[in-house]
Amino acid sequence: MEHRELDIFEKISILIPAFNPDNKLIILVQNLINAGFTNIIVVDDGSSEEYKTIFNQLEQMTQCNVLLHAKNMGKGRALKTGFNYFLNNSGECVGIVTADADGQHTINDIIKVSKRLIDNPEKLILGARNFSESNIPFRSRFGNIMTRRIFGLLAGIRIADTQTGLRAISSEFAMDLMSVHGERFEYETNMILECKSKDIVIDEVAIDTIYLEDNKSSHFNPIVDSIKIYGVFFKFMSSSVVSFILDILLFTMFSKLFYNITSEYFILLATIVSRVMSSLFNYNINKNTVFKHKAFDKLVIVRYYVLCLTLMLVSGISVSATWFVFGRSVVLLKIIIDSILSILSYKVQKQWVFKKTHVTEEL
Numbered sequence: 001m002e003h004r005e006l007d008i009f010e011k012i013s014i015l016i017p018a019f020n021p022d023n024k025l026i027i028l029v030q031n032l033i034n035a036g037f038t039n040i041i042v043v044d045d046g047s048s049e050e051y052k053t054i055f056n057q058l059e060q061m062t063q064c065n066v067l068l069h070a071k072n073m074g075k076g077r078a079l080k081t082g083f084n085y086f087l088n089n090s091g092e093c094v095g096i097v098t099a100d101a102d103g104q105h106t107i108n109d110i111i112k113v114s115k116r117l118i119d120n121p122e123k124l125i126l127g128a129r130n131f132s133e134s135n136i137p138f139r140s141r142f143g144n145i146m147t148r149r150i151f152g153l154l155a156g157i158r159i160a161d162t163q164t165g166l167r168a169i170s171s172e173f174a175m176d177l178m179s180v181h182g183e184r185f186e187y188e189t190n191m192i193l194e195c196k197s198k199d200i201v202i203d204e205v206a207i208d209t210i211y212l213e214d215n216k217s218s219h220f221n222p223i224v225d226s227i228k229i230y231g232v233f234f235k236f237m238s239s240s241v242v243s244f245i246l247d248i249l250l251f252t253m254f255s256k257l258f259y260n261i262t263s264e265y266f267i268l269l270a271t272i273v274s275r276v277m278s279s280l281f282n283y284n285i286n287k288n289t290v291f292k293h294k295a296f297d298k299l300v301i302v303r304y305y306v307l308c309l310t311l312m313l314v315s316g317i318s319v320s321a322t323w324f325v326f327g328r329s330v331v332l333l334k335i336i337i338d339s340i341l342s343i344l345s346y347k348v349q350k351q352w353v354f355k356k357t358h359v360t361e362e363l
Contacts, residue, residue, distance in 0.1 A: 009036040011094040012114040012168075013086050016101050017078035018055075019045040024103035026057055031107050033063045039093070040064045041082045042101075046072035065089075076187025083174045090171055094121050100165040109166060109207040116205050117168035124173060124195050126159065127166030127207035147189070156351055157196055160204055163188065173200060240342050243282035247338070250274035252331050267323060267330060271316035279308045286349060303353045311341050 014037055018025055025042070032040055044055050046069045058064045067081055079098060086096050095117050099105045109127055116125045147162040165188070169177070176198060182190045195202050251274040258266035283304050319334045326333075 008111060008114050008118065009038055011092070011118055012037070013039040013041060013090060013093050013096045014110065015041045015043070015079065015082040015086065015096050015098045017043045017045055017075050017082065017098070018047065018101035019072055019075075019078075020047045020051050021054055021101045023054070025101045026054060028099070028101065028103055028105075029058055029061065029064055032110070033061060035107050035111065038063045039090075041067065041085055041096075043067045043069065043078040043082050045069045045075070045078040074184035074187075076182040076184050076190075079187060080178055083169075083178055087171065087175060087178075093171060094118055095168060095170040096174055097168045098165060104210045105166045106208050106210070109205075112207065113166060113168040113205050116203060117170065120201075120203060121170045121172075123170075123201045123203045124191075125168035126161060126202060126204045127164050128159070128161040128204040129164060129207060129209040151192070156347065157192060157202070159192070159202055162192065164207075166207060167191075173198070239282060239285040240346055243278050243285070244338060244342055246281060247274050247278035248331065248335060250277055251334055255330060267320045268316040271312060271319065271334075275308065275312040275315070279305070279312075283308075286354065300354060304349070307345065307348050307353055311345055315341055 014032055016025070016028070029040055029042065040061075040063055042055070042058055042064060044066060047055070055066050055068075059066045065085065067085055069078065069081065073081075082098075083096070086093070090096070097110055097114055097117070099110055105127065113125045113127050117123070144161060144163050148159065151157045151159065151162055163185075167188075176194065177191055180187065180190045180194050182188075192202065194200075251270050254270035254273050255266055258269045283301075315334065315338055318337045319330065322333045322337070323330050
C-alpha cells in the first residue's frame with residue numbers, strides 16, 4: 001500500500017529513551033524533524049549534569065518534547081514514561097515508534113517500520129538486524145543468538161532479532177505495555193512475551209545493521225541485564241520444576257505405600273494420586289502467575305485436566321512398561337520419562353490450555 005508521506009508524520013510519534021547521550025542524539029532528532037516528524041518524545045533517564053546541554057538543545061525544538069527522570073530508572077521505565085505521555089497526548093496517532101539514542105537506526109528504517117505499522121496496526125513491528133554480518137560486536141551477536149533460541153524453545157516465538165530497539169507499537173498495545181513488568185532491558189523481552197499472551201502477531205522488517213565504535217555507547221550490561229532478561233524465562237520453568245519435584249516426592253511416598261497393597265498396580269496408583277495432588281498446585285501457579293490467565297474460564301480447566309489425564313496415563317504406562325522390562329529404579333525411570341513429558345506439557349499449556357482468546361479477554 002502506498003502512503004502519502006504526510007500520513008506517516010501525522011499518525012506516528014517517535015519515542016527515544018536516552019541516558020548520557022552524545023551529539024548523535026541531536027543529529028537523530030534533527031534528521032527526524034527534517035524528514036517531517038512533528039511529535040518526538042525524548043526521555044532523559046537521569047543523565048549526568050554534563051549531558052544537560054544536549055537536552056537543553058532538544059527542548060528548543062518545537063517538535064520535540066523532553067521528559068525528565070530525576071535519577072536513572074532504566075530503559076524499561078523510560079519507555080513506560082514515554083508511552084504514558086504519548087497516550088495522554090497522542091490525538092489521532094496510530095502508534096509510536098521507539099528508537100535508540102545512539103544513532104543505530106536510520107531515518108529510512110524508522111519510516112519503514114512506521115509504514116508497516118500503519119498498514120498493520122494490530123501487529124508489533126520489529127526492525128530486525130542481520131546478525132550474520134561481520135561488523136556485529138561479539139556480545140550483541142552472542143546475546144541475540146542465546147535469547148533467540150530460548151524464545152523459540154520455551155515461548156514458541158521465533159524471531160530474528162529479540163533485542164532490537166526499533167519497534168513500532170500501536171496505541172492500543174502501548175496501553176497494555178504500561179502494566180508489563182520490567183524496568184531495564186528485560187522490559188523489551190517482556191514486551192515480546194506479552195505479544196504471545198495477547199495473541200499479537202510479530203512482524204519483522206529488515207533494517208540496516210549499524211554498530212558505531214563497536215557499540216561502546218550501549219548501556220547494556222552483559223551480565224546484569226542478561227540475568228534479568230533470562231530471568232523472564234525462569235518463571236515459565238519454575239512452576240514446572242517445583243510441580244515436578246512435588247510429583248516425584250509424592251510418587252516416591254505413594255509407590256512404597258501401594259506396593260504393600262498391590263505389587264501389580266502400585267506404579268499406576270501412585271502415579272494417579274501424586275499427579276492429582278501436584279496438578280492442583282501446578283494449575284493454580286500456571287494460571288495466576290506464569291500465564292496470567294486471570295479470567296475465569298471453565299474451558300481452561302477442562303483443557304488442563306484433559307492434558308493432565310493424558311500425560312498421567314502416558315507416564316504411568318510408560319514407567320510401568322519400562323520397569324517390568326528393565327527392572328531398574330522405578331523413581332529414576334519416572335524422573336527420566338516425566339522430564340521428557342514436561343517439555344511437551346509446557347508447550348501444550350502455553351499454546352492450547354492457557355491460550356487467551358478474544359472471548360476470554362472480554363469476560
